[in-house]
Amino acid sequence: MSARLPPxxxxxxxxxxxxxxxxxxxxxxxxxxxxxxxANLVALPRDLALDFLVFxxxxxxxxxxxxxxxxxxxxxxxxxxxxxxxxxxYRVYVDGELVDEVPDATGxxxxxxxxxxxxxxxxxxxxLAEGGVPVRHVEQxxxxxxxxxxxxxxxxxxxxxxxxxxxRPVPADRVADAVRITSRYPAVHGAPVHVGDPGxxxxxxxxxxxxxxxxxxxxGEVPVFWACGVTPQAAVMESRPSLAISHAPGHMLVTxxxxxxxxxx
Amino acid sequence: MSARLPPxxxxxxxxxxxxxxxxxxxxxxxxxxxxxxxANLVALPRDLALDFLVFxxxxxxxxxxxxxxxxxxxxxxxxxxxxxxxxxxYRVYVDGELVDEVPDATGxxxxxxxxxxxxxxxxxxxxLAEGGVPVRHVEQxxxxxxxxxxxxxxxxxxxxxxxxxxxRPVPADRVADAVRITSRYPAVHGAPVHVGDPGxxxxxxxxxxxxxxxxxxxxGEVPVFWACGVTPQAAVMESRPSLAISHAPGHMLVTxxxxxxxxxx
Numbered sequence: 001m002s003a004r005l006p007p008x009x010x011x012x013x014x015x016x017x018x019x020x021x022x023x024x025x026x027x028x029x030x031x032x033x034x035x036x037x038x039a040n041l042v043a044l045p046r047d048l049a050l051d052f053l054v055f056x057x058x059x060x061x062x063x064x065x066x067x068x069x070x071x072x073x074x075x076x077x078x079x080x081x082x083x084x085x086x087x088x089x090y091r092v093y094v095d096g097e098l099v100d101e102v103p104d105a106t107g108x109x110x111x112x113x114x115x116x117x118x119x120x121x122x123x124x125x126x127x128l129a130e131g132g133v134p135v136r137h138v139e140q141x142x143x144x145x146x147x148x149x150x151x152x153x154x155x156x157x158x159x160x161x162x163x164x165x166x167x168r169p170v171p172a173d174r175v176a177d178a179v180r181i182t183s184r185y186p187a188v189h190g191a192p193v194h195v196g197d198p199g200x201x202x203x204x205x206x207x208x209x210x211x212x213x214x215x216x217x218x219x220g221e222v223p224v225f226w227a228c229g230v231t232p233q234a235a236v237m238e239s240r241p242s243l244a245i246s247h248a249p250g251h252m253l254v255t256x257x258x259x260x261x262x263x264x265x
Numbered sequence: 266m267s268a269r270l271p272p273x274x275x276x277x278x279x280x281x282x283x284x285x286x287x288x289x290x291x292x293x294x295x296x297x298x299x300x301x302x303x304a305n306l307v308a309l310p311r312d313l314a315l316d317f318l319v320f321x322x323x324x325x326x327x328x329x330x331x332x333x334x335x336x337x338x339x340x341x342x343x344x345x346x347x348x349x350x351x352x353x354x355y356r357v358y359v360d361g362e363l364v365d366e367v368p369d370a371t372g373x374x375x376x377x378x379x380x381x382x383x384x385x386x387x388x389x390x391x392x393l394a395e396g397g398v399p400v401r402h403v404e405q406x407x408x409x410x411x412x413x414x415x416x417x418x419x420x421x422x423x424x425x426x427x428x429x430x431x432x433r434p435v436p437a438d439r440v441a442d443a444v445r446i447t448s449r450y451p452a453v454h455g456a457p458v459h460v461g462d463p464g465x466x467x468x469x470x471x472x473x474x475x476x477x478x479x480x481x482x483x484x485g486e487v488p489v490f491w492a493c494g495v496t497p498q499a500a501v502m503e504s505r506p507s508l509a510i511s512h513a514p515g516h517m518l519v520t521x522x523x524x525x526x527x528x529x530x
Contacts, residue, residue, distance in 0.1 A: 050315040050379075054333045057318070068319045070422065114315075157335065186529070264451070264529065 010034040017254040018079070018086040026088045026103050028143040028212075028250035030135075034126050037188070037259050038252035039066055040118040040229035041083060041090075043245040044236055046071045049114040051157035055235055056118070058154040062163055062231035064119035064187045066257070072111040078255040084109050089248035091233075096240035105245050113245065118229045119188035120252050121166055123259050124181065131181045133174050136215040143250035144168070145209035146228050149194075150202025153235060161235035165193060166228040167206065169221040178224055187262040194225040201225065211249035275299040282519040283344070283351035291353045291368050293408040293477075293515035295400075299391050302453070302524050303517040304331055305383040305494030306348060306355075308510040309501055311336045314379040316422035320500055321383070323419040327428055327496035329384035329452045331522070337376040343520040348382075349374050354513035356498075361505035370510050378510065383494045384453035385517050386431050388524050389446065396446045398439050401480040408515035409433070410474035411493050414459075415467025418500060426500035430458060431493040432471065434486040443489055452527040459490040466490065476514035 003025035006012060009032040012020075017033045029038055044052060049071070056063035069076045074083050084106045092100040092108045100108070121144075125135045137144045144166045151163040170178045175195060183191040194201050206223060207214045211230055217223055233246045247253065268290035271277060274297040277285075282298050294303055309317060314336070321328035334341045339348050349371045357365040357373045365373070386409075390400045402409045409431045416428040435443045440460060448456040459466050471488060472479045476495055482488055498511045512518065 046315070050311070050318065053315065053318045053322070057330055057333055065322055068322055068421075156333075 014254045014256050015080065018081050021088040022081070022085045024103055026251070029088060029252045029254060030122050030125065030144055030250065031138045033254045035259055037066070037255045037257040037262060038120045038122040039078065039255050040120050040232070041087060041115060041245070041247040041253055042118060042232050042236055043083070043113040043115040044241050045110070045243060046112045046114050048158065048239060048241050051159045051239065052116065052232070052236060055153070055156035055159040056232060058156050059231065061189060061193060062153065062227035062229065064189060065116060066119050066187065067117045069115040071114050073115070074109070078117055078257055079253060080256060083115050083253065087247050087251060087253050089251040091246050091248050093237060093241070093244040095242060096237045101248055108243070108245055110243060113243070117253060117255070118232055119262070120229050121189045121226050122252060123188035123262060124185040126259060127181050127185070128178060131177050133170055133178045133181065136169050137213065140215055142213035142215065144212050145206070145214055146211035146230055146249060147203045148210045148234065153231065158239035159235045161231065161238045163193070164228045164230040164234055165201070165225040167223050167225050169215065169217040170224045171220055172222050175222055175224060182226065184264050185262055186264060189227045189229070192224050193227050196222055198223055279519045279521050280345065283346050286353040287350045289368055291516070294353060294517045294519060295387050295390065295409055295515065296403045298519045300524055302331070302520045302522040302527060303385045303387040304343065304520050305385050305497070306352060306380060306510070306512040306518055307383060307497050307501055308348070308378040308380040309506050310375070310508060311377045311379050313423065313504060313506050316424045316504065317381065317497070317501065320418070320421035320424040321497060323421055324496065326454060326458060327418065327492035327494065329454060330381060331384050331452065332382045334380040336379050338380070339374070343382055343522055344518060345521060348380050348518065352512050352516060352518050354516040356511050356513050358502060358506070358509040360507060361502045366513055373508070373510055375508060378508070381497070382518060382520070383497055384527070385494050386454045386491050387517060388453035388527060389450040391524060392446050392450070393443060396442050398435055398443045398446065401434050402478065405480055407478035407480065409477050410471070410479055411476035411495055411514060412468045413475045413499065418496065423504040424500040426496065426503045428458070429493045429495040429499055430466070430490040432488050432490050434480065434482040435489045436486050440487055440489060447491065449529055450527050451529060454492045457489050458492050461487055463488055
């Protein structure tokens with residue numbers, strides 16, 4: 001089966017979006033189902049789940065857990081569907097090595113996997129746009145650029161790893177707005193972790209992201225960095241689990257929760 | 266060894282307070298070490314720790330996890346000390362039954378225990394007092410009254426249980442202030458879960474709390490209920506762990522974190 005890119009992905013309900021992905025459409029999800037929360041997926045064996053959840057608790061900015069499914073479960077309150085099929089693309093890791101990227105993870109799934117849904121900064125992008133802050137990768141129709149930094153997360157048991165960030169270029173006179181707006185979404189990475197010089201956090205070249213696509217940084221714009229949900233993936237890989245399944249970067253779960261559910265007053 | 270109640274417990278540093286408790290002083294800690302965060306303790310075997318942490322993730326208002334110690338560890342970033350000795354009193358549960366209440370838990374400790382530190386509403390009491398909202402149990406020098414409600418928490422694995430609440434009587438014209446002030450501390454139970462009629466949440470008699478002491482509710486005051494850190498204890502007990510060690514209700518860990526660390530803008 002295959003599915004075609006709809007004319008206005010932002011207007012789809014989460015159920016409609018997940019249906020297209022289940023039918024085989026592979027595309028980054030930024031801008032999809034406007035107003036509905038997107039989530040990172042990390043599924044790993046139950047014997048590593050405690051370490052992962054403690055790691056998330058210790059590193060809440062990059063790892064804001066929205067929900068944890070019961071061991072072996074493939075559905076939960078955040079999705080009326082199946083986490084094995086309803087994302088556009090998955091990465092499969094065996095012993096910490098990437099072995100496969102697939103549009104359907106059913107063939108790799110195991111009954112002892114615990115699926116974690118982790119907040120995604122796409123959630124606050126509609127609010128940024130409404131607040132007059134440009135979201136360049138959505139404008140350009142590409143995946144958000146993501147970078148591995150030289151900052152380390154606080155480890156937990158077998159889990160440790162670097163902080164991974166997403167970057168959005170923001171006009172200098174809009175940086176304060178970008179901070180103010182995203183601060184109101186602590187459950188989906190919240191305020192930026194760094195503003196300005198990429199080198200200060202170990203990023204050599206903005207034009208060569210570790211994940212996703214490069215975007216244009218225009219004159220008068222400042223690169224602004226938010227903690228990214230790829231961080232937990234990086235930590236899981238360092239623990240070399242026998243099996244781990246995640247979304248492919250930028251190819252998220254579109255959930256049945258509204259962005260407003262994660263807005264603080 | 267024994268230690269005597271100091272003249273001004275609120276002026277003690279956390280280290281000084283923990284020293285007194287280590288030396289044998291047994292007292293509720295409301296009002297102690299003003300400006301420093303207090304925490305609930307729940308320690309349970311590692312094989313139940315994942316269920317507990319997922320339970321906390323699903324019920325963040327009653328179970329805001331501030332830190333998780335490594336399995337077998339008795340110290341961590343929130344205390345320069347020893348969780349087995351530095352609280353004024355502990356409860357010990359075997360197979361879910363209360364078997365002991367002790368001022369020192371060392372004799373009961375096991376290497377496979379994972380200690381969870383959970384936020385406590387005492388943290389926002391200084392802010393309430395500064396905001397002109399009376400804190401009756403501190404005024405009366407007693408333990409905060411706590412009640413088991415008829416609301417159930419969202420279960421996780423082997424963990425399930427009722428919502429437990431603490432109650433503070435608030436003058437009707439101060440209820441809005443109480444809500445506003447405590448909303449700013451989501452990591453320590455945040456805004457009230459119920460305002461007014463105790464019967465509506467299954468509390469038959471305010472004068473007979475399930476834990477702690479009754480306090481006076483004066484004319485013109487409304488009982489206001491906050492989610493309480495005894496909730497996770499109740500859930501742990503329902504799972505009948507081979508061993509669980511908690512603080513005695515109201516007898517908290519005084520941590521090295523400042524209340525302001527948990528204040529959101």
